[in-house]
Amino acid sequence: MNRNIKFDNLRGFSMILIVMGHFIGTTHFTQTYFDFAYTLIYLFDLPLLIFISGYFSKDNPESSIKAFRTIFIPYLIFNTFWIIFIYLTKGYVPADMYLVPGFGLWYLLSLYLWRAFLPTATKIKHIFVISFILAMLIGTVNIDPNFLSISRTLCYFPIFLFGFYFKNLEEKFTIKRSYALLILIPLLIGATLLYLPFNSTILILKYAYASLHMGNLKGMVLRLLFILISMIIIILLNNIMPSKKTFLTKIGKNSMSVYILQFYFVFTIPDIMNYLGFNYVFNSTFLCIFYVIIATALVCFILSRDKVNKIMDILIIRVTKILMKKTTP
Structure with missing residues (x-):
């Protein structure tokens, strides 16, 4: 199957930003330009990745089974790791384990x-508008922000749907590269x-x-503006x-x-x-910047090698064979 090179590039760009953002976060450096870079990265690094995930998603009846096999089982595997x-480095086992995803x-x-949920979601009238409403309203409820990733699942759902529907709208959002850069x-x-004056956790x-x-x-x-701005940035990119x-x-x-294994290096x-x-x-400001750049480059290079992937x-396939029955044609 021919790969979409442009979207591989976009995904690679988002990976570099995500890894860099995590390395910046673990330095705990508080200079203004570090805060500026951290805020800038978080404006669109994850939204871009989620948009791409939506772009390549399908709403056919087999989607749920495929998602279980290719996404949920890897979640179980790497959450176990x-x-x-955490046990080896911190000396304890997280109490909620699989209910609260690992970092x-x-x-x-x-x-x-x-x-x-996508096959069902696409059958609901005005689901795109509803997803925005849910993303806004979930912030009014004081729940455990990490439990089953409920909050972020709802908040990023509009961006996921935007990616899904973008396949049929791409031509309408096409402008000259020079104009896109100027904007x-x-x-x-x-x-x-x-967003710089606010706590970066708002993003x-x-x-x-x-x-x-x-x-x-x-x-x-602020949440609505963030989602809309991230969508515009994605269109321009x-x-x-x-x-x-x-x-x-x-x-x-x-x-x-790259995404899953980076956390072991980051911490x-x-x-x-x-x-x-x-x-x-x-x-040191200079050494800290140098550290973040070099660490990001090395981690992205090493973890993106074909052998690592x-x-x-192989690990995912073997565990999947253990957990799932063979399907007959």
Whole structure:
């Protein structure tokens, strides 16, 4: 099957931003330009990945079974690994285990729920509008933000649906690359400056407005703006990204291994550096920037290798064969 090179590039771009954002987060560096970069990245790194996931989703009756096999089983596998990792590094087993996804693994659980529900969702009138309403309203309810990834599943659902419907609308959103760049740059700067005064967790879309110390109306407006801005950024990036192979292509092609395995590096590298006496890196602006760039480049390069992805695929296939019955043609 021929791959969509442009979307591999877009996915690879989102992976680099996601990994970089996580490395920035673990440095706990609080200089203004680090906060600026962190906010800018979170404006569209995950929305772009979720949009692409929606773009390649199908609403046929087999979607739910396929989603269980290709997404939910990997979620169970790698959540188990994360539980083991936490036990070995922290000395305890998470109480809620599979009900609260391991760090970053919420995306797999949410993706499974989106794809499993998609065949039903597309039969509901005005589902796109309804998804926005649900995304706004969930922030008014003070629930455990991590439990079954409920909050982010609802909040990112409009972006997932946008990706799904975009297949039939792509031509209507096509503009010249130069125009897209002219719009994108001021939009990114303006949106980052808009959200910079607020706690960056507002862009994670999992906390209730009250826990962010803001009223429901203000929270809903900021959340709605964020979703709409991220969609516009995605449209512009779709017009800018080339359709030829670049260094992003392989990262996008093997994005599953990059996304899932990055967390072990993100959390262990700082601990190793502290243990070896290199903790001074995190007190220097220049060294901290250098660390984030080099760590991001190395992790994305290593984890996007075909061998790494192949090992992951073999593991998933073997576990799937154990858990699922063979289907007869």
